Amino acid sequence: MLRGLFDAINSVSLVVQIFIGFVLGVVVALTAPGLAAYFTLLGSLFVGALKAVAPILVFFLVIASISRHQEGTKTNMTKIIFLYLSGTFLAALTAVFVSFSFPTTLSLVVGGDTLKPPGNIAEVLLTLVMNMVANPVDALVNANYIGILTWSILLGIAFRNSPENAKDVIFHFAVAISKIIRWVIHLAPLGIFGLVASSISANGLYALVGYAKLLTVLLGTMLFMALVVNPIIVFLMIRRNPFPLVFTCLKESGIYAFCTRSSAANIPVNMALCRKLGLNPDTYAVSIPLGATINMMGAAITITILALSAVHTLGIPVDMPTALLLSIMATIGACGASGVAGGSLLLVPMACSLFGISDDISMQVVAVGFIIGILQDSTETALNSSTDVLFTAIADEGFRSGKQVLADK
Numbered sequence: 221m222l223r224g225l226f227d228a229i230n231s232v233s234l235v236v237q238i239f240i241g242f243v244l245g246v247v248v249a250l251t252a253p254g255l256a257a258y259f260t261l262l263g264s265l266f267v268g269a270l271k272a273v274a275p276i277l278v279f280f281l282v283i284a285s286i287s288r289h290q291e292g293t294k295t296n297m298t299k300i301i302f303l304y305l306s307g308t309f310l311a312a313l314t315a316v317f318v319s320f321s322f323p324t325t326l327s328l329v330v331g332g333d334t335l336k337p338p339g340n341i342a343e344v345l346l347t348l349v350m351n352m353v354a355n356p357v358d359a360l361v362n363a364n365y366i367g368i369l370t371w372s373i374l375l376g377i378a379f380r381n382s383p384e385n386a387k388d389v390i391f392h393f394a395v396a397i398s399k400i401i402r403w404v405i406h407l408a409p410l411g412i413f414g415l416v417a418s419s420i421s422a423n424g425l426y427a428l429v430g431y432a433k434l435l436t437v438l439l440g441t442m443l444f445m446a447l448v449v450n451p452i453i454v455f456l457m458i459r460r461n462p463f464p465l466v467f468t469c470l471k472e473s474g475i476y477a478f479c480t481r482s483s484a485a486n487i488p489v490n491m492a493l494c495r496k497l498g499l500n501p502d503t504y505a506v507s508i509p510l511g512a513t514i515n516m517m518g519a520a521i522t523i524t525i526l527a528l529s530a531v532h533t534l535g536i537p538v539d540m541p542t543a544l545l546l547s548i549m550a551t552i553g554a555c556g557a558s559g560v561a562g563g564s565l566l567l568v569p570m571a572c573s574l575f576g577i578s579d580d581i582s583m584q585v586v587a588v589g590f591i592i593g594i595l596q597d598s599t600e601t602a603l604n605s606s607t608d609v610l611f612t613a614i615a616d617e618g619f620r621s622g623k624q625v626l627a628d629k
Contacts, residue, residue, distance in 0.1 A: 241409035242591060245416030256421035259414040263587065266411020269404045274566040274586075275360050277397045279372045284394040286376025287387045296500075296615040300507045303611040304515040307453065308554050311445050311517035312547035315524035318441045320543075324434045324525070325533040326588055327419055351573065362579075369552065369570065401566075408590050415587050434529060435592045441521050442603045446470065450610060457614040465613060469493070469606040477605035478598045483512040486605040493609050499616045507615075511608030516554035518600030519564035522589065523550040527571035530585045536575050546574055564600065565589040 249256045351359075352370040359367030379387060446466070454462035472493050477486040487508055494504035524546060531538055538546075553567040565586045572582035589596065 237409040238412055238590070238593070241411075241413035242416055245413045246420060248413075248417045249420035253421040256417035260418040262410045262414030263412075263418055264414070266404070266407055266414070266587065269407070273397065273400055273404060274569070275368055277394075277401055277566065279360060279368050280390060280394040280397055282369065282372035283376040283379065284387075284391045286373060287379035287382065287390060296503055297507060297510075299615045300503070300611055301510070301514070303453070303615060304511060305551065305555075307450075307607060307611065308514075308516050308520045309547060309551045310449060311441075312520040312524045312550040312554070313544075314445060314449065315441050315521040315550070316528070316543045316547055318437060318444075319525050319528040319532075322433075322437050323532040324437055324529045326434070326529050326585065364573065405590075411587065412591050416591065431588065431592055434525070434588070435595060438522060438525055438592070438596050439599050441525065442518055442599050445517055445521070446474075446603050446606070450607060454610065454614050465610065468497075469610045469613075470602070472496075473609050474602035474606035478602040483601055483605045483608070486601070487512055490605060490609050494612060497609075497613055499613060503616060504612050507612045508608055511612070512605070514555040515608050515611065516564070516604055517607055518603040519554035519567075520547075520550045521603075522564045522596065522600055523553055523567050523571050526565070526568045526585050526589055527575075527577075527582075530572055530577055530581060531575055534577065534581070536577075538575070542574070546571060549574060564597075565593070 245256075245259075248259065351364050351367050354364050354367040356367065356371040358364070359371065379390065451462040451466050454465060458465075473486065473490050476489045477483065490508045490511075491504060494508065495501075527546065527550070528538070550571055553570050554564065568586050568589065569579055569582035572585065573579075
């Protein structure tokens with residue numbers, strides 16, 4: 221009987237389960253606010269599980285990605301990688317300006333001694349450098365994401381010349397931890413139910429207004445990148461009307477990615493679209509899988525806006541040099557976002573740590589990200605994946621010269 225219940229639950233998509241948990245949380249908070257307090261444990265367990273697994277996940281994923289990277293053939297990969305990284309940085313920078321223009325705040329539980337805001341850019345840089353050289357074990361234990369990222373990059377480079385079986389061990393560690401993350405995320409409906417019930421019972425429907433405003437800012441920024449910034453980049457590269465290519469990529473790649481919420485799962489779709497556009501197979505055979513790893517405009521936007529939402533909530537002053545440093549950190553972090561749904565959310569604590577925000581607070585922001593993740597993560601993936609094809613096309617010599625035309629039938 222219990223097995224039948226689990227099978228019935230698993231037959232419903234996780235997105236629907238999260239939505240049901242969200243609605244039930246609102247209902248319980250409004251009809252029985254006294255009872256809602258008892259469900260706080262569910263939210264705390266969900267956030268606690270994320271806090272426990274996320275540092276190890278980032279550590280092994282980055283090592284595995286860098287150590288297994290293969291040297292490419294003589295193609296336009298240098299230009300494509302430049303487009304990937306510069307596009308991701310522009311997305312983070314755009315998110316900074318949008319966040320300052322439309323600041324969002326959240327309902328967070330803040331302890332008396334958890335906030336240590338930096339005074340200026342010099343303090344931020346000092347904190348950054350000291351976190352980079354922290355003991356790697358200490359970085360994992362204390363969720364020092366900057367130290368984790370630094371050591372994982374160095375170890376990944378060091379493993380580049382190691383035997384393949386050694387790289388396989390690291391890769392399978394990353395796969396196993398990713399599987400654990402998927403198990404944790406499958407508990408998201410219960411966690412979201414507890415978080416929403418406790419938050420609304422304590423703060424009223426105002427908490428929902430904050431979620432709606434945050435989601436609007438996130439989706440608006442992603443649409444701005446897709447429909448304004450990307451067309452400008454395309455025009456500068458090919459010197460002709462960019463919108464036929466932009467809309468083709470959104471229609472034939474973005475829609476599928478929106479539904480699957482996985483850039484990796486959308487790789488076959490993107491490869492087929494590249495063939496349809498007549499692009500160089502030697503280029504897109506490398507650029508499309510690589511783009512699913514490092515071309516992360518949507519992830520950079522998510523990391524930046526959620527981190528700045530915590531900053532606005534806590535009243536931490538931010539100057540432009542610090543905001544620029546945040547954009548760079550979000551770009552680097554986005555490139556290491558995991559392949560699981562909502563992976564970019566796990567790197568929000570790394571961005572928050574630049575401002576002295578504790579892991580306890582930043583993980584509450586991550587939990588808010590899961591609450592709005594039904595639309596946020598789908599839109600993020602659609603932007604990421606469609607841009608893989610977009611940038612591969614405009615880097616292709618044949619496409620830029622006009623030898624290929626769009627197949628829009």
